[in-house]
Amino acid sequence: MNAQFPAPADAAPAPQRPVVLIGPMAAGKSFLALHMSKFYGYDFVDADQVIVSRHGVIPKIFAEHGEKYFRDLEADTIAEVLRDPDHANAIFSVGGGAPMTPSVREMLRHELVAYLKVDTETVLPRISGNRTRPMLQPDPERRWQELYEARRGCYEELADITLDGTRNRPVAEIGADLEAAITRLRSGAPDTTQEVQA
Numbered sequence: 001m002n003a004q005f006p007a008p009a010d011a012a013p014a015p016q017r018p019v020v021l022i023g024p025m026a027a028g029k030s031f032l033a034l035h036m037s038k039f040y041g042y043d044f045v046d047a048d049q050v051i052v053s054r055h056g057v058i059p060k061i062f063a064e065h066g067e068k069y070f071r072d073l074e075a076d077t078i079a080e081v082l083r084d085p086d087h088a089n090a091i092f093s094v095g096g097g098a099p100m101t102p103s104v105r106e107m108l109r110h111e112l113v114a115y116l117k118v119d120t121e122t123v124l125p126r127i128s129g130n131r132t133r134p135m136l137q138p139d140p141e142r143r144w145q146e147l148y149e150a151r152r153g154c155y156e157e158l159a160d161i162t163l164d165g166t167r168n169r170p171v172a173e174i175g176a177d178l179e180a181a182i183t184r185l186r187s188g189a190p191d192t193t194q195e196v197q198a
């Protein structure tokens, strides 16, 4: 939950901060962040993509070094992006498991966080039969649901904005909701996003 928003009325404007997108695997975080860069002019940064560009593909990192090594790289990457003034205007998508790392969770408590919520009907076709995502093996549908149940409380706790990504909503609609919520929160008004059922 964000500590900087809203700023007191008489305070100097706070420096711009990135908006961090969280949510389960294949919810559409990276897709939405890219859309926001194309349609609203935000900087696009994706933690998984930064890791892959530096260290190679994620399945290989897991296979060669294990999950803990990946989580450390992920936490370091997120810390680096969040302190980089060049990314102050970013929509920053992070991996589905990132908020489960305590140090990441602590960083996100001080940022503007948007949680992209999805339902199983929307997401399962996107991951069905997947053989590459290490956290989803060996049974992607079952593993996705287990991870979602274990992580949803954490997503909900961190969220300043909850986005409705259920019913396969078009990214343009989700993006318009996100843009409206960012504008509202940065102007000091409370978020009125409706809770959605997943």
Ligand SMILES: Nc1ncnc2c1ncn2[C@@H]1O[C@H](COP(=O)(O)OP(=O)(O)OP(=O)(O)O)[C@@H](O)[C@H]1O
Pocket: 023, 024, 025, 026, 027, 028, 029, 030, 031, 032, 048, 093, 094, 095, 096, 126, 168, 169, 170, 171, 174
């Ligand atoms: N709103 C949408 N409508 C239709 N397809 C979508 C939508 N959002 C995402 N997708 C599709 O779902 C797939 C997963 O999306 P994406 O990679 O953005 O998920 P993610 O949340 O970033 O997952 P990860 O945690 O693995 O990084 C992509 O193939 C993308 O094209």
Ligand SMILES: O=C(O)C1=C[C@@H](O)[C@@H](O)[C@H](O)C1
Pocket: 024, 025, 048, 058, 094, 095, 096, 097, 098, 133, 134, 135
């Ligand atoms: O949900 C997860 O634990 C993961 C999600 C992906 O975005 C990657 O960060 C990686 O495959 C792990």
Ligand SMILES: [Mg+2]
Pocket: 029, 030, 031, 046, 048, 093, 094, 095
């Ligand atoms: Mg992604």
